[in-house]
Amino acid sequence: EPEVTQTPSHQVTQMGQEVILRCVPISNHLYFYWYRQILGQKVEFLVSFYNNEISEKSEIFDDQFSVERPDGSNFTLKIRSTKLEDSAMYFCASSGVGTNYGYTFGSGTRLTVV
Amino acid sequence: AQKVTQAQTEISVVEKEDVTLDCVYETRDTTYYLFWYKQPPSGELVFLIRRNSFDEQNEISGRYSWNFQKSTSSFNFTITASQVVDSAVYFCALRAFSRTGTASKLTFGTGTRLQVTL
Secondary structure, eight states: OOOOOOSEEEEEEOOOOOEEEEEETTOOOOOOEEEEEEETSOOOEEEEEEEEEEEEEEETTTTTEEHHHHHHHEEEESSOOGGGGGGGGEEEEEEEEEEEEEEEEEHHHEEEEE | OEEEOOSSSSEEEETTTTTTEEEEEEEEEEEEEEEEEEOOOTOOOOOEEEEETTTOHHHHETEEEEEEGGGGGGEEESSSSSSSSGGGEEEEEEEOTTOOOOOEEEEEEOOOOEEEEE
């Protein structure tokens, strides 16, 4: 069964550093997403991406965040200058054309900012 | 605006008991999708079910069953004869239908932590 792959599974970074979280969505999916889950809390939408541009973003997704699809397979989330409160699990997801297609999550990257 | 409410923060049962996890949603859309995900201690989100708003048939999959009632905006999840391996956090989520075909996000509830003990 096709999977969404996220790397790394765990990243520790110092406050103020830039991090890039990587995702390989399912190959025939066209819509890509990032979600965040602070420890013990609910999963929150960050951003959706389609046709090489952001479709929607939440208020969490401020200027410190950016997304990119640098090639035909990767989808990245960059946090420019990490803060302690950015520590969370970050999930990538992808979906196909039309809402009948599956919505598949990756296994997540646990980001720890120290 | 969309909202998903899971009023039960934590439920504790003894193995073999049946347990129902509640989910109530709010949306103005007439077409939408409802999901349940399981999050074990390892942290990944495991897809359990997707149901569209036009299909109110209840579904059973092994020990799992789902009761979708549009009249009460609820999509409850029952585990029959619970097992220790069912211990996890369970999330209900809502996705709007997009007529323009653009990406549509999932709105999650706050989750219910299920603890099954021997």
